[in-house]
Amino acid sequence: MATTFAQQGVGKHQGFEYSRTGNPTRNALEECLASLEDAKHCLAFSSGLGAETTLMLLLNPGDRVVYMEDVYGGTFRLFDKVLKRYGLEFSAIDASDIDAVEKAMTPQTRMVWLESPTNPLLRVVDIDAVSEVAHGHGAIVCVDNTFATPFLQQPLHLGADVVVHSSTKYIGGHSDVVGGAIMTDNDELEKQLRFHQNAVGAVPSPFDCWLLLRGVKTLALRVERQSQNAMVVAQALQQNKAVKRVFYPGLEGHPNRSVAARQMRMFGGMVSFEVADEPTAFRTLQRLKIFALAESLGAVESLAEHPARMTHASIPAQERQRAGVGDGLIRLSIGVEDVADLIADLESALR
Numbered sequence: 001m002a003t004t005f006a007q008q009g010v011g012k013h014q015g016f017e018y019s020r021t022g023n024p025t026r027n028a029l030e031e032c033l034a035s036l037e038d039a040k041h042c043l044a045f046s047s048g049l050g051a052e053t054t055l056m057l058l059l060n061p062g063d064r065v066v067y068m069e070d071v072y073g074g075t076f077r078l079f080d081k082v083l084k085r086y087g088l089e090f091s092a093i094d095a096s097d098i099d100a101v102e103k104a105m106t107p108q109t110r111m112v113w114l115e116s117p118t119n120p121l122l123r124v125v126d127i128d129a130v131s132e133v134a135h136g137h138g139a140i141v142c143v144d145n146t147f148a149t150p151f152l153q154q155p156l157h158l159g160a161d162v163v164v165h166s167s168t169k170y171i172g173g174h175s176d177v178v179g180g181a182i183m184t185d186n187d188e189l190e191k192q193l194r195f196h197q198n199a200v201g202a203v204p205s206p207f208d209c210w211l212l213l214r215g216v217k218t219l220a221l222r223v224e225r226q227s228q229n230a231m232v233v234a235q236a237l238q239q240n241k242a243v244k245r246v247f248y249p250g251l252e253g254h255p256n257r258s259v260a261a262r263q264m265r266m267f268g269g270m271v272s273f274e275v276a277d278e279p280t281a282f283r284t285l286q287r288l289k290i291f292a293l294a295e296s297l298g299a300v301e302s303l304a305e306h307p308a309r310m311t312h313a314s315i316p317a318q319e320r321q322r323a324g325v326g327d328g329l330i331r332l333s334i335g336v337e338d339v340a341d342l343i344a345d346l347e348s349a350l351r
């Protein structure tokens with residue numbers, strides 16, 4: 001928990017000076033998370049958005065970022081409402097269409113930002129194919145791997161240069177710690193990130209690092225169960241007459257199922273579905289008893305939320321509609337409970 005470390009003489013220390021710069025518990029977490037992504041380096045942050053902000057500060061005014069149009073609302077808000085003011089340019093595309101990626105690249109494009117599967121529509125991007133296009137134009141590829149987790153998908157093995165996590169979610173796994181992480185194999189990027197991590201200061205507390213280290217021990221067990229449960233829930237929702245559409249990459253008929261099967265071990269614990277309209281969605285959410293109505297995801301307990309009014313409310317209605325995030329959309333984070341109980345809860349609420 002120490003914030004500072006006694007020095008033997010001025011400038012003579014034993015590896016640690018001050019805990020914003022470096023801390024043994026944070027080092028242990030960074031080593032652990034680097035190994036999970038099979039990355040050379042990992043840097044831990046105080047939140048997913050703290051990690052994203054620090055990464056984006058490596059760019060310069062005039063640089064362009066091409067990003068997947070379906071991303072977490074907070075990521076959109078950071079790009080559109082904060083970083084644009086500093087002269088960065090952002091262009092949203094459907095990155096599951098490789099021609100759209102090619103067309104979006106300009107000499108100013110320094111980074112392609114992907115989520116896969118995406119939040120909240122569970123679209124899947126071919127990371128390998130996008131990386132090839134981006135690298136051909138001299139841009140780096142960053143994948144927000146929060147939804148997949150390193151257990152299901154390792155973007156660095158698929159050609160990506162940088163992985164970002166909100167470790168608040170599956171890595172922590174128990175809804176009791178907010179955190180973020182960046183992984184890369186690139187030594188020069190790591191050096192710049194390390195400088196900015198210290199200069200900007202979005203670092204996690206040692207206690208949060210310890211909680212994440214404890215939570216992550218069961219990552220594989222949790223995500224395996226969550227993925228199995230999610231598949232069964234998605235299939236049950238497909239059979240329900242009150243449900244207009246189910247979004248889950250493991251379902252036959254999902255447009256990117258084959259890409260998902262190729263680059264992921266299982267299909268993950270997130271499921272979204274559409275009901276008739278907003279009032280129906282609100283009523284359904286209120287009637288759920290096992291699913292808690294709450295933001296966030298990835299923990300042992302199941303959660304349900306309304307993206308348009310909750311996690312993605314910072315995206316203007318028009319852009320939200322364009323990306324396909326409708327008012328009848330409900331997003332589920334499937335936990336480790338008995339799947340029959342989860343289905344019964346959903347069916348009863350929908351009825």
Ligand code: P1T
Binds near residue numbers: 296
């Ligand atoms: O909340 P924070 O740890 O700062 O992480 C932000 C973040 C980044 N990337 C993805 C894919 C995310 O889903 C999030 C946070 N998302 C939620 C809180 C949510 O309910 O979707």
